[in-house]
Amino acid sequence: MFEALSEKITGALDKLKRKGALTEADIKAAMREVRLALLEADVNYKVVKSFVERLSEKAMGAEILKSLTPGQQVVKLVRDELVEVLGGQKADLDFSKRPTVIMLVGLQGAGKTTLAGKLGLHLRKNKQKSPLLVAADVQRPAAIEQLKQLGTSLDVPVFSVEDGQTAPPDIVRQALDQAQRNAHDVVIVDTAGRLQIDEDLMDELVELKMWTEPSEVLFVADAMTGQEAVNIAASFHEKLSLTGIALTKMDGDARGGAALSMIEVTSVPVKLIGVGEKPADLEEFYPDRLAERILGMGDILSLVEQAEANMDVSAVEDLEKKIRTQKFTLQDFLDQMQQMRKLGPLQKLIEKLPGMGKIEVDEKELARVEAIIRSMTNQERKMPKILNASRKKRIARGSGTKVSDINRVLQRFKDAQKMMKQMGKMKLPPGAIPR
Numbered sequence: 541m542f543e544a545l546s547e548k549i550t551g552a553l554d555k556l557k558r559k560g561a562l563t564e565a566d567i568k569a570a571m572r573e574v575r576l577a578l579l580e581a582d583v584n585y586k587v588v589k590s591f592v593e594r595l596s597e598k599a600m601g602a603e604i605l606k607s608l609t610p611g612q613q614v615v616k617l618v619r620d621e622l623v624e625v626l627g628g629q630k631a632d633l634d635f636s637k638r639p640t641v642i643m644l645v646g647l648q649g650a651g652k653t654t655l656a657g658k659l660g661l662h663l664r665k666n667k668q669k670s671p672l673l674v675a676a677d678v679q680r681p682a683a684i685e686q687l688k689q690l691g692t693s694l695d696v697p698v699f700s701v702e703d704g705q706t707a708p709p710d711i712v713r714q715a716l717d718q719a720q721r722n723a724h725d726v727v728i729v730d731t732a733g734r735l736q737i738d739e740d741l742m743d744e745l746v747e748l749k750m751w752t753e754p755s756e757v758l759f760v761a762d763a764m765t766g767q768e769a770v771n772i773a774a775s776f777h778e779k780l781s782l783t784g785i786a787l788t789k790m791d792g793d794a795r796g797g798a799a800l801s802m803i804e805v806t807s808v809p810v811k812l813i814g815v816g817e818k819p820a821d822l823e824e825f826y827p828d829r830l831a832e833r834i835l836g837m838g839d840i841l842s843l844v845e846q847a848e849a850n851m852d853v854s855a856v857e858d859l860e861k862k863i864r865t866q867k868f869t870l871q872d873f874l875d876q877m878q879q880m881r882k883l884g885p886l887q888k889l890i891e892k893l894p895g896m897g898k899i900e901v902d903e904k905e906l907a908r909v910e911a912i913i914r915s916m917t918n919q920e921r922k923m924p925k926i927l928n929a930s931r932k933k934r935i936a937r938g939s940g941t942k943v944s945d946i947n948r949v950l951q952r953f954k955d956a957q958k959m960m961k962q963m964g965k966m967k968l969p970p971g972a973i974p975r
C-alpha cells in the first residue's frame with residue numbers, strides 16, 4: 541500500500557534534496573511530480589489540487605528558498621502537509637462512557653467482523669479492557685457463527701441471539717444487560733453489511749444507533765476500493781455522524797488514494813487500520829507515522845509497538861541492554877532472528893524501516909544464516925574472532941554452506957554491531973518521534 545506513491549514522491553523530493561540552492565522553477569517541477577504521483581495513486585483530484593496549492597504557496601516562500609537546506613525544508617513541508625491531509629493529530633477511541641459501545645458499520649465484505657475480533661483482542665491484550673462482542677448481523681446466519689468462532693479463538697466473549705426473529709436493536713439491548721452483569725466495559729457491535737447502500741440498511745443502523753447511544757460509530761472501509769469509497773463514506777457520515785474510520789486491507793497493493801481522499805472529504809479521522817487477515821494485524825492510526833512512511837522516513841514507532849506487543853518483553857529489555865553495553869554476540873543475533881520470526885513475515889517489517897522500503901527479504905538467505913550460526917560452538921558465537929580457516933570449514937560442512945557464505949555472515953554481523961554501537965549512543969526520550 542502506498543508503495544508507488546511513496547516511490548514517486550520520494551523520487552521528486554530526492555532531486556530537490558540533492559540541489560544546494562533551489563529556484564522557483566525547481567520547486568514548480570517538483571510540485572508537478574508530487575501532483576502526478578497523487579493523481580496516479582487515485583487521490584481525488586480536488587483533494588490533490590488544494591494539497592498542491594497549499595504546498596506550493598508555502599514552498600515558494602522566501603525563507604525556504606534562501607535557507608541553507610531548501611531541499612530538506614521542502615521535504616518537511618510536504619511531510620507536514622501530508623500529516624494534515626491524513627487527519628493531523630492522532631485520534632483515539634473515546635472510552636469515557638461505561639460501557640463504551642463501539643458500532644461497526646460499512647459495506648459487505650469491508651472487514652467489519654474481522655475488525656470486531658481484532659479490536660476485541662487488542663483491547664483485551666493491550667488496553668486492559670474487558671470487551672464483549674455482539675453479533676448484530678442477523679442477515680446472514682453464517683455471520684453469527686463467524687463471530688462466535690472468532691471470539692472463541694481469541695478468548696473474547698460473544699453475545700448472540702439465534703432465534704431468527706429478534707431484531708438487532710433488541711439484541712444489542714440484551715447484550716448491554718449482559719455487559720452490565722459480567723462487568724464488560726466495552727461492547728463491540730458487528731452489524732450487517734450490504735452490497736449497495738440501501739435505505740433499509742441505513743434505517744436499521746440509524747435505529748440501532750438511537751437505541752444504543754454508541755461512543756463510537758466506526759465506518760469500516762476497504763482501503764482497496766477506489767474513488768467511489770469517498771461518496772459511500774460521505775453518505776454513511778450524513779446518516780450516522782461517524783466518529784471514525786477503520787481502514788482495512790492496508791496490507792494490500794491498493795494505491796491508497798481513496799483512503800487519503802476519504803479523510804479529507806469527510807473530515808472523519810481514521811482511528812484504526814487493519815494490516816492483514818490475522819487477529820493481531822491491527823494498528824492504531826498515526827497520521828504523522830503514515831506520512832513519514834509515504835516519504836520513506838520509515839515507521840519505526842509502529843514497528844517498536846508491534847514488537848512490544850508480540851515479543852517476549854524481558855528478551856527485548858535484555859537485548860536493549862546488550863546493545864547499550866555493546867555486548868551483542870552471534871548468539872544474540874540468532875535469538876533476535878527467532879524473535880523477529882514471531883512478528884510474522886519479515887517483508888512487512890522491513891517496509892516500515894526508513895529507506896528500506898525497496899529491499900526484498902530473502903527468506904532462504906535467512907535460513908542459511910541461521911544454519912551457519914547453529915553450526916558454531918558457544919564459544920565461537922561469543923567470540924567470532926577465533927574463527928580461523930579450519931573452524932570455518934567445519935562450520936561450512938555442518939551447515940551445508942561455503943566458507944564464503946560464512947565470511948559474508950560475519951561481515952554482516954560486524955556491520956550490525958557497528959550500527960548497534962551507534963544506536964546505543966543515541967539518546968531518545970521514550971515515546972519521542974524522531975523527526
Ligand SMILES: Nc1nc2c(ncn2[C@@H]2O[C@H](COP(=O)(O)OP(=O)(O)OP(=O)(O)O)[C@@H](O)[C@H]2O)c(=O)[nH]1
Nearest residue numbers: 648649650651652653654733788789814815816817
Ligand atoms: N488482507 C486483509 N484481509 C482482510 C483484512 N480485514 C478483513 N480481511 C478479509 O476480508 C474478508 C471479509 O472480511 P469480513 O470481516 O467477513 O467482512 P464483513 O465486513 O464482516 O463482511 P459482511 O459481514 O459480509 O458484510 C475476509 O476474507 C477477511 O479475512 C485486512 O486488514 N487485510
Ligand SMILES: [Mg+2]
Nearest residue numbers: 652653677683
Ligand atoms: Mg461480517
